[in-house]
Amino acid sequence: MPLHKEKSRLDVPLNQRDYLKSHPKSPTINRVFELSLTYIQRADEAHKRGQKVYYGGGVYDSPILHANDAFPCVYNELGRLAGDDSVALAEEHFQIPNETCSMVKATMGELLRRKNSFKGLIAYCSLCEPYNTAFEVLKEEGYDVYSVDLPYRAAGVNDARFESLVDFSEKELTGLAEWIGGGRVDEERLAEEIRRTNLIHAKVRRLLDLQVANPDYIGTLETMFIWNGANHHYGAPEEYEDILDQLIAELEEVSAIERKIDRVPIVWCGGRGQEFGIYKLLDDLGGYISKWTMAGRLLRDYDESLPPLRAIAYNNVLGMGGPGGAKDQIPFLEQSLEDTKSRGIIFYGYFGCSFTSVNFEVIKNHFAHKGTPSLVLDGSFQIGDPSGQNVTRLKAFMEMVTNG
Ligand code: SF4
Secondary structure (H helix, E strand, C coil), X not given: CCHHHHHHHHCCCCCHHHHCCCCCCCHXXXXXXXXXXXXXXXXXXXXXXCCCEEEECCCCHHHHHHHCCCEEEEHHHHHHCCCHHHHHHHHHHHCCCCCCCHXXXXXXXXXXXXXXXXXXXXXXXCCCHXXXXXXXXXXXXXXXXXXXXXXXXXXXXXHHHHHHHHHHHHHHHHXXXXXXXXXXXXXXXXXXXXXXXXXXXXXXXXXXXXXXXXCCCCCHHHHHHHHHCCCCHHHCHHHHHHXXXXXXXXXXXXXXXXXXXXXXXXXXXECCCCCCHHHHHXXXXXXXXXXXHHHHHHCCCCCCCCCHHHHHHHHHHHCCCCCCCHHHHHHHHXXXXXXXXXXXXXXXXXXXXXHHHHHHHHHHHHHHHCCCCEEEXXXXXXXXXXXXXXXXXXXXXXXXXXXX
């Protein structure tokens, strides 16, 4: 019986943490959930014992932080497991309109609560406009915000322009590395972290391939929490890597037994949200995610032949992180659909996010012309059972792609 059904029957209000409960087939999945559920608490403990801790984006900054023995506390993860009281607090304290993206509000509420703890926060102008505004406002609450100006690459830039964008990014990232390292950059340590991240990426990719080949063994939500740590490793790289090794071993064992896959492959595009019941529902409806398009972008390896900050800058200009634009996503989605023989695409965006709504519109139209079914789900801060509207739409979509 899926967890959300069990709980509903008992009439106990759910929150998103309730979905991160024991996994019947793989005990290793419990370790992944444990790593996620203790993440913020471990950041606080690190701060208390004198380790440097920074709120960050969890992609470009993670190797830099690890190379300085600092703990990366990713603000998206802070928001992902926040309670709806954090959203209410942010709305009330900052007078944020109801229609603003709930991820931003949840993060702001949490940071407001936590303003007496560690203060260093890394902001990226390329992340999104509401977050940029939030970080400006959070300065007033005592946060020490370091802003990194990373560019977006327009379509069709020539080689010289591309290199100048990489130069600019490298300069910005050097400023960040110096801010964290007290004025110095330890290139050797950073190169080591880049190598380790590439190694971890390779393991995550292997694991995702095995999971797609055995979609009954690890559920969709579980898979999302595994790859989610590919760059920040939930602040515990050794433990995270050990979990990956263990899961790969488990799945290799499962793969040895031949079985028929009856599940329907679907490509996921966009955010991950807090609405964990959606992932459970997808599994219950006989689907599975054959490709996480953000994961594909976030798992891009660093070029180890480049100086480490140049390698990070290069991946940024290629479009490694951030929400990404249609120009980058369409070819990736097309390839993903072809490789996995998926029956459709689910776009998950947040209510109030102007960026994703426009982006999804462009991509959705592109695929509609090609006859590929797709579904847009609007996420709000829905932390219990999934919203009725999303449930109805997902059921109808799955019925169409399963029987169509
Ligand atoms: S969903 Fe949109 S508004 Fe919300 S954090 Fe992401 S990019 Fe920003």
